[in-house]
Amino acid sequence: MTMTITNAQSPELQGYLRADGRKGIRNVVAVAYLVECAHHVAREIVAQFRPAFDAFDDPAREQEPPVHLIGFPGCYPNSYAEKMMERLTTHPNVGAVLFVSLGCESMNKHHLVDAVRASGRPAHVLTIQEKGGTRSTIQNGLDWVREARETLGRQQKVPMALDELIVGTICGGSDGTSGITANPAVGRAFDALVEAGAACVFEETGELVGCEYHMEKRAARPELGREIVACVAKAARYYSILGHGSFAVGNADGGLTTQEEKSLGAYAKSGASPIVGIVKPGDIPPTGGLYLLDVVPDGEPRFGFPNISDNAEIAELIACGAHVILFTTGRGSVVGSAISPVIKVCANPTTYRNLAGDMDVDAGRILEGRATLDEVGREVFDVTVAVAAGAPSKSEALGHQEFILTYKTFEPVGPACLPAGAAARNVVEIALQ
Incomplete structure (x- = not known):
């Protein structure tokens, strides 16, 4: 037995249009660490943008692009993990991506950042070993995420079925x-x-x-x-x-x-x-x-x-x-x-x-x-x-x-x-x- 949904009952949604034609229902800034050694730095960047529990009660806060933490802990290569990371960071609910690298992990950060940019999204990679360590990388990450949120905040929604x-x-x-x-x-x-x-x-x-x-x-x-x-x-x-x-x-x-x-x-x-x-x-x-x-x-x-x-x-x-x-x-x-x-x-x-x-x-x-x-x-x-x-x-x-x-x-x-x-x-x- 199935429920019948008529055309009159089918609501029209609104979504964020991506370059590949797909549409997202959220406009997330993803901060992705590429090895466990970069997890802390990425987590500290995201922590600065976490809303209070009552944020959804404030209409102004609802419009701010959320910042989410994802990542892969492994140091050794794995094609499944790389494919997963590419699909996740080009997901229609994602609007921009900051990759956080230690610098010596196996995950191909250059391929990932190129793939995200090719999908029409802002993307950037920070390498801790090249950015002066924890404090400097966190500050660079905070600056980039703020700019990305401002850019995404100006994006208009389009009809979505x-x-x-x-x-x-x-x-x-x-x-x-x-x-x-x-x-x-x-x-x-x-x-x-x-x-x-x-x-x-x-x-x-x-x-x-x-x-x-x-x-x-x-x-x-x-x-x-x-x-x-x-x-x-x-x-x-x-x-x-x-x-x-x-x-x-x-x-x-x-x-x-x-x-x-x-x-x-x-x-x-x-x-x-x-x-x-x-x-x-x-x-x-x-x-x-x-x-x-x-x-x-x-x-x-x-x-x-x-x-x-x-x-x-x-x-x-x-x-x-x-x-x-x-x-x-x-x-x-x-x-x-x-x-x-x-x-x-x-x-x-x-x-x-x-x-x-x-x-x-x-x-x-x-x-x-x-x-x-x-x-x-x-x-x-x-x-x-x-x-x-x-x-x-x-x-x-x-x-x-x-x-x-x-x-x-x-x-x-x-x-x-x-x-x-x-x-x-x-x-x-x-x-x-």
């Missing part, structure tokens, strides 16, 4: 209520967004073990169905080698009984729309429709667990172009994200009452008979549109900017994974770079 949105979803802190309330409510919202032409991305294959043949039946093409089955099989094998599945102690404490129960609950977030493609971290969906994000690395396990926390997965959804992230939780989570706002959909009514200040939608009303699944699904859709139109999510208003990027390795997606046409071929070509 729902079919220009990319929305991601993730679950974290799942419990026995997640698969009954919040996850299927997000599935209803996904169906409505897909109907309106948006691209929607769900993951994670490690939490979908057992659901692969259900997804195969929903695949838009037989060859895509086979790729979905192989994708989940890869995840199952990866976790088996590690000796640990995606079923955590906290899930059991929250009332989940088996991996299968958790998988079915996570699967509910995808809704009922046809699955039109598979993407990997950093691949941008070439069309509207529903996509599966494969977050499990290719090859033999080399870098440990596929993702060490929910925020690593959020970063991957954002690298795929997601403007907004729908985060379902039963036990409760307070994290947000840099770059793209996170909307919390709370599955458990008790958790919602305890953490109401961090939750955007109370899906637990379904359990208590205070709302239907369709009604909560419609609310998730409406909140998504409101946040895309500029309203802050709870985590955004509280100043949450969690971010994690680690090591992984991926092969490019094959042609069977993407819709046919020139746009899909372009994504494959990008993935091969």
